[in-house]
Structure formats: structure tokens, C-alpha cells
Amino acid sequence: MMAPAAVLFLVFFVLPLCQGVGISMTDWNGFSEEKNFVGFANFIRFFSDKRALHAIQVTVVFGLVSPFLLNVSGLFLALLVDSKRKSRVLLRMIIYLPSIISPLIMGYLWTLILSPRTGVLDQILQRFNPSLSFDWMGVPDKALWLIIMVNVWQFTGGPMMVYLAGLQSIPKDLYESAKIDGAGRMQAFKNITWPLLYPSAKINIFNNIIGSMAVFDIIMAITMGGPGYATESLSIYIYRQSFNGFAGYATAIALIMFLIIAVPIGITMRWMKNKEIEM
Amino acid sequence: MKRVKKWAAAITVFITGFIFLIPFYIMFYLSLSSPGDSIAEEWFPRALMVQNFREAWEKASMGRAMVNSLVITVGAVLLLVFCAACGGYGAARVKNKINRMIFYIMVLSMMVPGIINTVPLYIMMRRINGINTYWGMIMLLACQSLPFSVFLYESFIRTMNSSLEEAAIMDGCTRFEAFWRIVFPLLKPITATVVIMQGVGIWNNYAQSVFFLQNQNYHTIPLAISTFFRPMELIIICLPPGRQLVLRLLQWFF
Structure with a gap:
């Protein structure tokens, strides 16, 4: 019964991964017949490649800040819409709406809003005061934060839904008994809601870290890694290197990227394991 | 006290909804606006340029x-x-x-x-x-x-x-x-x-x-849109942004 799944998985995942380890130790350019074994040279080269190290920095900042913000806003919004009232149910749908649209499309939409001079935001600002202008996209330090904000705006609906499901599975009588025992709302949240949301938080943190560390579309749409290569993530760097005739090097970076993702995932897994609560 | 709380909740709900909907309104506005329109001046496009959709559809196949x-x-x-x-x-x-x-x-x-x-x-x-x-x-x-x-x-x-x-x-x-x-x-x-x-x-x-x-x-919709959008600066100067946005709107509908 496992056969169709196993075959598909083997051919399109396991085999390429194994092959990748081999390719990462060659200087192959991806097109020619020539392929020389270079050992760990690609990995050594990586750590003296300034652009690659910068890409790590971008990936790590994006990959940690954005899950954090996604979870904070997701939890806040879940608490806000956790009600049967029609307005809240409608709000749920509105918040979830951007998540189902391609990040590429949303990225383009936001460029039209945020870009300097021609952007909608800039035009509105200038109407109020001509000296005001909004040019975060062109400033290396700020562009990444802009992308993070757009990303959180777009994808916060997912974590919200997971937290909402978690919230709705908490038995209501727990709150009643807490109230009888004299607990305030903050105390009830801290001692009942939050601990019982750990499983939801675990799923969210996992998904968001994996998704954010591999970020590709939204950066491509908003800045294409620019200005310069200020917002170039590892995924984009891999994409560029593999098209520029450095297939071996690109594969080596991909393997390093996996290790970089494994570290925060491992830490959260460890941290979460001790906090699991039995109902 | 209870009344204040109720209002605070209602306002929070309203503002949140606004934050999540406004980009979609901007998309709607830009996709239907003609070249001279600016959202800073008028909150609704002067003439509804439905032909933007047709043009974009053909241009990006x-x-x-x-x-x-x-x-x-x-x-x-x-x-x-x-x-x-x-x-x-x-x-x-x-x-x-x-x-x-x-x-x-x-x-x-x-x-x-x-x-x-x-x-x-x-x-x-x-x-x-x-x-x-x-x-x-x-x-x-x-x-x-x-x-x-x-x-x-x-x-x-x-x-x-x-x-x-x-x-x-x-x-x-x-x-x-x-x-x-x-x-x-x-x-x-x-x-x-x-x-x-x-x-x-x-x-x-x-x-x-x-x-x-x-x-x-063999281009799928995201690819078709991205090739259409790539020479970004050029297109933004040459065409009203509406036409590019139409594409995004299209994808949203289908």
C-alpha cells in the first residue's frame, strides 16, 4: 500500500538528495560533461564568501523574526476572533484571505503600494506634506523589515486558524472553575489558555520557521534581493548561483542551509518537549 | 465600564479588518483606474477602465x-x-x-x-x-x-x-x-x-x-505574471499600474 507514495518519494526526494551530496563536492557548472571532485572546497569557499555569509544573516533574521511576529499576531488575532458573533467570523475570513493568494502576487501588490514616488503610500503622504516621503525599499537596512512586515501581514491568518482551533478545544468549565477560585482574566490566560495552547504553538513555530527560512517568492517580488544584495536570502542566492554555472557550489550551500534550519528546529523541539501538558 | 470594553472590542475588530482589506481595495482601485488617476486625490476611479483586464489578459497570455x-x-x-x-x-x-x-x-x-x-x-x-x-x-x-x-x-x-x-x-x-x-x-x-x-x-x-x-x-499563472512584471521600472513608466494589477486580481478570483 505504501508503494506509490514510496516510489514517488524515492525518485523525487531521496535520490536527488543523495545525488546532491555528491554534486556538492564537485566543481560542476551544471551543463558540461566536465566534473571534477574537489572534496570540501565548496564548503570552505562558502565561509569566505561575503555574499553567502550575508545571505545567512538575512535568512536567520527573517527566519526568526517573522515566525515570532507571526505567532504573536496570530495568537492575538485568534483571541480577538474567538467568538460566534458574525462580525468575528467575517473577520476570520478577511484575515485568512491573503494567505491563499500567491506570495508573489501579494509582493507585487505591496511594491505598488510601498515603492518610492510612484507608490500609493508615497503619493498619499506627499499630498499631506510634500516633504514627506517613504523610501524603505531602497534603504538596505530597512528593506528587510519591510519584507518581514508584508510577510506577517500575508501569512498571519494561518497561525491564527491553528490557535483558534486550539482555543476552541479548551473545555469551558476550566475557566468557570478558575473564576470560582478567584482567578482574574490575566491569570486564567497565563495558567489555563497558554499552557493548553502549547501543541498549537508547536505546530505553528515548526511550520513558520521552516517556511520563513526557505523564503523565496516574497523577496523576489518585492526587492529581488536588492538593493544590492541587502535582502538576498539563501534560497535566492542558491537560485542565482545555480543559474550562473555554479551547480556544485549551489548544492553545497543548500546542504549548509539545511543545517542552519535544523538548529532552531532542534532547539524548539527540545524546548517544547518538556512543556507538553496532558489534558 | 462594560460599555467601554464593548466599544474597544468593536473598534479593534474594525481596525483589524481595515488593515487586512485596504491593500485589496488598492488593488481594485489600481486595476480599474486610468493613467492619470491617483488614489491620493480621489477615492474611487473616475472612469472604470474594464478594458485594462482584457489588455492584461492578452499581453501576459x-x-x-x-x-x-x-x-x-x-x-x-x-x-x-x-x-x-x-x-x-x-x-x-x-x-x-x-x-x-x-x-x-x-x-x-x-x-x-x-x-x-x-x-x-x-x-x-x-x-x-x-x-x-x-x-x-x-x-x-x-x-x-x-x-x-x-x-x-x-x-x-x-x-x-x-x-x-x-x-x-x-x-x-x-x-x-x-x-x-x-x-x-x-x-x-x-x-x-x-x-x-x-x-x-x-x-x-x-x-x-x-x-x-x-x-x-508551459508557464503557469505565477510565472506568467512574474515575466510580465520583471522589467518593472520600464512597465511602471510606460503603462498605468492598473494593467499589471489586473493580473493579480485575476489570480485572486480563480
């Missing part, structure tokens, strides 16, 4: 892209549901060592983002002539969503009562028949989840299609 996206998404989702349901069933019910191992490897592989495999996958696809083909892309995308879907099916099937299938097998069904005729129809809620969640992901896929569908004739 959206018809073609729509067909491609549809073929790839439907194909990949069908393949995915079949493989994942069978796989999940196997992992949950036929508990031998090989099945458990395959299942655990799949679960672990969920931690590996797709881009890591791209270069070796590209080489393999070129060897088997899978680049710029529907079937290549279908198999690739189905495989990418496979681990999570198998995981979903497995956890659902494990909570199900197995007496129905056992009765069917007793009556002479093979294992596969018992699964396909009895268990699979009961899996509807999970199938719906998989179709919606993974279907949206496959429909929107860009990171993989940009590598494996370089031929214009």
Missing part, C-alpha cells in the same frame, strides 16, 4: 497560463490524494518495519525545504526529459506535498475503527479493495483538507516552477 495552471494543479492534486491516502493507510494499518521506516523518513523530510533539492532534481529531470512537461511538474509538486499529506492521513486513519475493513476482508475483498471502497470514502474530511491546503500551494507554486517550466508555453 493569461488564457494559456490558466490552462497550464489548471492541468498541473488538478493532475498533481489527484496524484497526491491517491498516493497520500494509500500511503497513510499503509503506515497506519500495515505495521511492518519497512512501512514504519518509510513513514518516519517522510515525517523527517518535512523539515527539509524544497529548494535544497533543486539542483540535483534539475539534473535528474533533464536526464528523464521532464523539464517543461506537465507530467514532470505534476510528479514533482505532488512529491513535495506528499510527506505532510501522508502524515495527515495516517493520523486520521489511526483513530478510525478498523472493524469495517476487517469485515470486508473477511468477505473476500483484497486489502486494496477494502481500502478503496470502504475506507477512502470515509476519509472525505481529510481529503478535503489536503485538496484545499496543498491545492492552493501547488496553484501558487513559484519556487519550483521557475526552474522546471522555463518554456513560455
Whole structure:
């Protein structure tokens, strides 16, 4: 019964991964017949490649800040819409709406809003005061934060839904008994809601870290890694290197990227394991 | 006090809704505006330029892209549901060592983002002539969503009562028949989840299609839009932004 799944998985995942380890130790350019074994040279080269190290920095900042913000806003919004009232149910749908649209499309939409001079935001600002202008996209330090904000705006609906499901599975009588025992709302949240949301938080943190560390579309749409290569993530760097005739090097970076993702995932897994609560 | 709280909640709800809707309004505005319009001056486009849509549709050959996206998404989702349901069933019910191992490897592989495999996958696809083909892309995308879907099916099937299938097998069904005729129809809620969640992901896929569908004739919607948008500065100067935005609106509708 496992056969169709196993075959598909083997051919399109396991085999390429194994092959990748081999390719990462060659200087192959991806097109020619020539392929020389270079050992760990690609990995050594990586750590003296300034652009690659910068890409790590971008990936790590994006990959940690954005899950954090996604979870904070997701939890806040879940608490806000956790009600049967029609307005809240409608709000749920509105918040979830951007998540189902391609990040590429949303990225383009936001460029039209945020870009300097021609952007909608800039035009509105200038109407109020001509000296005001909004040019975060062109400033290396700020562009990444802009992308993070757009990303959180777009994808916060997912974590919200997971937290909402978690919230709705908490038995209501727990709150009643807490109230009888004299607990305030903050105390009830801290001692009942939050601990019982750990499983939801675990799923969210996992998904968001994996998704954010591999970020590709939204950066491509908003800045294409620019200005310069200020917002170039590892995924984009891999994409560029593999098209520029450095297939071996690109594969080596991909393997390093996996290790970089494994570290925060491992830490959260460890941290979460001790906090699991039995109902 | 209670009244203040009620109002505060209502205002929070309103502002949140506003934050999430305003970009969509801007998209609507830009897609229907004519070249001279500016949202800073008027809150509604002066003339509704519906021809923007037609022009954009033709310029980016959206018809073609729509067909491609549809073929790839439907194909990949069908393949995915079949493989994942069978796989999940196997992992949950036929508990031998090989099945458990395959299942655990799949679960672990969920931690590996797709881009890591791209270069070796590209080489393999070129060897088997899978680049710029529907079937290549279908198999690739189905495989990418496979681990999570198998995981979903497995956890659902494990909570199900197995007496129905056992009765069917007793009556002479093979294992596969018992699964396909009895268990699979009961899996509807999970199938719906998989179709919606993974279907949206496959429909929107860009990171993989940009590598494996370089031929214009096979461009899916995200690719068609991105090639249309790429010479960004030029287009923004030459064309009213409305026409590019129309494309995005289109994708949102379909």
C-alpha cells in the first residue's frame, strides 16, 4: 500500500538528495560533461564568501523574526476572533484571505503600494506634506523589515486558524472553575489558555520557521534581493548561483542551509518537549 | 465600564479588518483606474477602465497560463490524494518495519525545504526529459506535498475503527479493495483538507516552477505574471499600474 507514495518519494526526494551530496563536492557548472571532485572546497569557499555569509544573516533574521511576529499576531488575532458573533467570523475570513493568494502576487501588490514616488503610500503622504516621503525599499537596512512586515501581514491568518482551533478545544468549565477560585482574566490566560495552547504553538513555530527560512517568492517580488544584495536570502542566492554555472557550489550551500534550519528546529523541539501538558 | 470594553472590542475588530482589506481595495482601485488617476486625490476611479483586464489578459497570455495552471494543479492534486491516502493507510494499518521506516523518513523530510533539492532534481529531470512537461511538474509538486499529506492521513486513519475493513476482508475483498471502497470514502474530511491546503500551494507554486517550466508555453499563472512584471521600472513608466494589477486580481478570483 505504501508503494506509490514510496516510489514517488524515492525518485523525487531521496535520490536527488543523495545525488546532491555528491554534486556538492564537485566543481560542476551544471551543463558540461566536465566534473571534477574537489572534496570540501565548496564548503570552505562558502565561509569566505561575503555574499553567502550575508545571505545567512538575512535568512536567520527573517527566519526568526517573522515566525515570532507571526505567532504573536496570530495568537492575538485568534483571541480577538474567538467568538460566534458574525462580525468575528467575517473577520476570520478577511484575515485568512491573503494567505491563499500567491506570495508573489501579494509582493507585487505591496511594491505598488510601498515603492518610492510612484507608490500609493508615497503619493498619499506627499499630498499631506510634500516633504514627506517613504523610501524603505531602497534603504538596505530597512528593506528587510519591510519584507518581514508584508510577510506577517500575508501569512498571519494561518497561525491564527491553528490557535483558534486550539482555543476552541479548551473545555469551558476550566475557566468557570478558575473564576470560582478567584482567578482574574490575566491569570486564567497565563495558567489555563497558554499552557493548553502549547501543541498549537508547536505546530505553528515548526511550520513558520521552516517556511520563513526557505523564503523565496516574497523577496523576489518585492526587492529581488536588492538593493544590492541587502535582502538576498539563501534560497535566492542558491537560485542565482545555480543559474550562473555554479551547480556544485549551489548544492553545497543548500546542504549548509539545511543545517542552519535544523538548529532552531532542534532547539524548539527540545524546548517544547518538556512543556507538553496532558489534558 | 462594560460599555467601554464593548466599544474597544468593536473598534479593534474594525481596525483589524481595515488593515487586512485596504491593500485589496488598492488593488481594485489600481486595476480599474486610468493613467492619470491617483488614489491620493480621489477615492474611487473616475472612469472604470474594464478594458485594462482584457489588455492584461492578452499581453501576459493569461488564457494559456490558466490552462497550464489548471492541468498541473488538478493532475498533481489527484496524484497526491491517491498516493497520500494509500500511503497513510499503509503506515497506519500495515505495521511492518519497512512501512514504519518509510513513514518516519517522510515525517523527517518535512523539515527539509524544497529548494535544497533543486539542483540535483534539475539534473535528474533533464536526464528523464521532464523539464517543461506537465507530467514532470505534476510528479514533482505532488512529491513535495506528499510527506505532510501522508502524515495527515495516517493520523486520521489511526483513530478510525478498523472493524469495517476487517469485515470486508473477511468477505473476500483484497486489502486494496477494502481500502478503496470502504475506507477512502470515509476519509472525505481529510481529503478535503489536503485538496484545499496543498491545492492552493501547488496553484501558487513559484519556487519550483521557475526552474522546471522555463518554456513560455508551459508557464503557469505565477510565472506568467512574474515575466510580465520583471522589467518593472520600464512597465511602471510606460503603462498605468492598473494593467499589471489586473493580473493579480485575476489570480485572486480563480
